[in-house]
Amino acid sequence: MIVTIANPKGGTGKTTLVRALSGTAAHAGNNVFLIDADSRANTMRWVTMSKQMEIWPELLEAESCLDPNQIYKLALRKLHEGKIVFVDVEGTTNETLFAGLYRADIVLIPLQTTQDDVVADAARVEPCFGG
Ligand SMILES: Nc1ncnc2c1ncn2[C@@H]1O[C@H](COP(=O)(O)OP(=O)(O)O)[C@@H](O)[C@H]1O
Ligand SMILES: [Mg+2]
Known part of the structure; x- marks a missing residue:
C-alpha cells in the first residue's frame, strides 16, 4: 500500500501526520518505508533526531527523494x-506533488485551518443567511 499525505498548502500537518502514521505502523510490526519528497526535509530532520535519541523504530526506513521521476x-x-x-x-x-499522487492507493489531505480560513468562510456564508 502506498499512502501519500498531500496538501498544496504548507503548514497543514502533513509531516506531523506522516510521522505519526509511519511510526505507529512500524511499532505495530509492519515493514514501513517513508519517502520525504519535500526539499525542506522536515521528515529527514525527525529521522536524524529520533536516531540520535535512540527511539527510531527498527522496522521503519526513510529516504529523501526529490526527483519526481524517482519518487513513484x-x-x-x-x-x-x-x-x-x-x-x-x-x-x-509542483511535479513532486504529482509524482507522490501518481501511484498512491490512499491520499490523505490534512486540513488544519487557520483563523483566516475561518473568517474567509464566515464572510462567504453570511450573504446566504441575509438572503
Ligand atoms: N493536528 C494538529 N493540531 C495542532 N497543530 C498541529 C497539528 N498538526 C500539525 N500541527 C503543527 O502545525 C505546524 C505545521 O505542521 P507540519 O506537519 O510541519 O505541516 P506541513 O508538513 O503540512 O507543512 C507544526 O508546528 C505542527 O506542530
Ligand atoms: Mg511538511
Missing part, C-alpha cells in the same frame, strides 16, 4: 518488497 518508482520498488510506503510531499503545487 522508489515507492513502487518498496511496495514490491512488501512494505507499507508513506510519501510526505511538499506544500506546493
Whole structure:
C-alpha cells in the first residue's frame, strides 16, 4: 500500500501526520518505508533526531527523494518488497506533488485551518443567511 499525505498548502500537518502514521505502523510490526519528497526535509530532520535519541523504530526506513521521476518508482520498488510506503510531499503545487499522487492507493489531505480560513468562510456564508 502506498499512502501519500498531500496538501498544496504548507503548514497543514502533513509531516506531523506522516510521522505519526509511519511510526505507529512500524511499532505495530509492519515493514514501513517513508519517502520525504519535500526539499525542506522536515521528515529527514525527525529521522536524524529520533536516531540520535535512540527511539527510531527498527522496522521503519526513510529516504529523501526529490526527483519526481524517482519518487513513484522508489515507492513502487518498496511496495514490491512488501512494505507499507508513506510519501510526505511538499506544500506546493509542483511535479513532486504529482509524482507522490501518481501511484498512491490512499491520499490523505490534512486540513488544519487557520483563523483566516475561518473568517474567509464566515464572510462567504453570511450573504446566504441575509438572503
Ligand atoms: N493536528 C494538529 N493540531 C495542532 N497543530 C498541529 C497539528 N498538526 C500539525 N500541527 C503543527 O502545525 C505546524 C505545521 O505542521 P507540519 O506537519 O510541519 O505541516 P506541513 O508538513 O503540512 O507543512 C507544526 O508546528 C505542527 O506542530
Ligand atoms: Mg511538511
